[in-house]
Amino acid sequence: MNNYQLPHYRRILPRCFLAVAALLMPVALHAGALIHFAGPPGGPELDFVKKLCDEWAQKTGNTVQLISRPSDTTQALNQFQQYWSARSGDVDIYQVDVIWQGICAPHAVDLKKYYKDDEISQYFPRIIENNTVKGKLVSIPLFVDAGILYYRTDLLQKYGYSAPPKTWEELAEMAKKIMDGERKDGKSDFYGFVFQGKSSETVTCDAIEWVYSYGGGTIIEPDRKVSINNPNAIKALEEAKSWVGTIAPSGVVTYDEEPSRNVWQAGNSAFMRNWPYAYALGQDPKSPISGKFDVTILPKGPGADGKNAACLGGWQLMVSAYSKNADAAADLVKFLSSAESQKRRAIELSMLPTRPALFTDSEILAKNGWFKNMTEVLQNAVARPSTVTGADYNQISTSFFQNVNQVLSGTVSAPDAVKNVEKVGKRLMR
Numbered sequence: 001m002n003n004y005q006l007p008h009y010r011r012i013l014p015r016c017f018l019a020v021a022a023l024l025m026p027v028a029l030h031a032g033a034l035i036h037f038a039g040p041p042g043g044p045e046l047d048f049v050k051k052l053c054d055e056w057a058q059k060t061g062n063t064v065q066l067i068s069r070p071s072d073t074t075q076a077l078n079q080f081q082q083y084w085s086a087r088s089g090d091v092d093i094y095q096v097d098v099i100w101q102g103i104c105a106p107h108a109v110d111l112k113k114y115y116k117d118d119e120i121s122q123y124f125p126r127i128i129e130n131n132t133v134k135g136k137l138v139s140i141p142l143f144v145d146a147g148i149l150y151y152r153t154d155l156l157q158k159y160g161y162s163a164p165p166k167t168w169e170e171l172a173e174m175a176k177k178i179m180d181g182e183r184k185d186g187k188s189d190f191y192g193f194v195f196q197g198k199s200s201e202t203v204t205c206d207a208i209e210w211v212y213s214y215g216g217g218t219i220i221e222p223d224r225k226v227s228i229n230n231p232n233a234i235k236a237l238e239e240a241k242s243w244v245g246t247i248a249p250s251g252v253v254t255y256d257e258e259p260s261r262n263v264w265q266a267g268n269s270a271f272m273r274n275w276p277y278a279y280a281l282g283q284d285p286k287s288p289i290s291g292k293f294d295v296t297i298l299p300k301g302p303g304a305d306g307k308n309a310a311c312l313g314g315w316q317l318m319v320s321a322y323s324k325n326a327d328a329a330a331d332l333v334k335f336l337s338s339a340e341s342q343k344r345r346a347i348e349l350s351m352l353p354t355r356p357a358l359f360t361d362s363e364i365l366a367k368n369g370w371f372k373n374m375t376e377v378l379q380n381a382v383a384r385p386s387t388v389t390g391a392d393y394n395q396i397s398t399s400f401f402q403n404v405n406q407v408l409s410g411t412v413s414a415p416d417a418v419k420n421v422e423k424v425g426k427r428l429m430r
């Protein structure tokens with residue numbers, strides 16, 4: 001039987017159905033935007049963010065595709081700069097480092113148009129100021145980082161220490177005593193201290209803490225003075241060099257965050273310098289050091305110039321100026337950086353919120369009691385010279401991290417290293 005033999009209504013109805021479907025199809029296809037998000041590089045943070053993106057997608061009818069990026073900050077910047085120089089719309093949202101704001105600014109949507117003033121004032125003003133370049137709100141703070149000292153409470157007790165070290169000298173002494181003792185007990189892989197020594201942004205963070213804590217400044221000061229060539233900075237770098245191959249493994253010159261955490265979390269180090277994320281991972285019930293460690297502020301340098309230092313880090317969300325779906329992307333940025341999402345991030349991943357109000361949240365404090373000390377640490381945290389150098393920040397940091405890494409590896413002396421960095425700094429500040 002062909003269509004001509006069907007009764008009239010049976011011929012017309014399917015056609016009507018097809019016509020209506022054809023009309024609706026484009027609507028259905030365009031109801032939701034596809035948002036490409038270059039978020040975290042991997043690990044539990046990526047799983048967490050995927051979960052949040054799924055929730056947002058479900059709520060809004062949009063779709064989110066996560067784009068992978070290297071875990072090394074400097075390499076991630078290289079990848080992102082390729083997208084930006086091609087003015088590519090392939091990524092709508094970037095998770096960007098606190099130090100890149102001057103670099104990102106020309107490629108970012110001004111997020112002010114999506115936020116009311118009283119929404120912006122819920123974030124730390126210092127970070128909002130950092131993320132505002134020539135009046136443009138380049139990105140919204142997602143989480144903040146500060147370098148902290150992790151220490152093994154069980155081992156401090158075993159070796160007769162009642163408190164964590166107050167100065168770097170004390171740290172080196174305690175680390176040595178514990179390391180020697182543990183090795184005598186047969187733990188031949190045990191070290192005193194692990195940190196990040198890799199020739200990358202990672203050692204810029206550690207080394208600015210050493211230098212600043214010795215009273216040696218911040219490489220380039222906010223008033224554009226290039227300060228790195230000074231005796232305190234040299235002493236700080238020499239002290240750090242003395243740890244390599246003694247209390248720290250020689251390989252520390254290739255470590256960024258995760259390799260140092262791996263040594264620490266396997267139970268093979270008395271102390272570690274790292275960011276807050278390593279807390280939740282170390283306290284996981286499956287972790288060998290769960291319940292055996294605590295965190296505190298990093299040690300001071302010696303004498304009257306010595307002060308505590310924590311490098312200010314953290315990540316932000318930026319909407320690409322080349323995005324074809326900026327409104328939907330901004331909505332996802334809002335959702336990911338909302339108080340509720342940040343609270344979950346703080347509880348599940350021990351990452352510090354960018355909203356001061358959350359530091360007194362009882363559920364967050366019940367899980368991470370140490371957060372109550374972190375507002376003070378953050379207030380005094382040392383910023384890398386990214387505001388004063390703006391779009392040129394990566395040049396000064398590259399010179400600094402390469403030279404510091406060479407000091408740690410023993411191929412350049414500390415006095416030569418600071419001279420080399422000074423030269424680059426002075427050229428940039430000219």
Ligand code: GLC
Pocket residue numbers: 073097098099144145201202205256257275312313314315
């Ligand atoms: C952390 C910090 C970031 C820093 C990076 C270096 O991710 O949040 O600011 O640049 O470590 O490895």
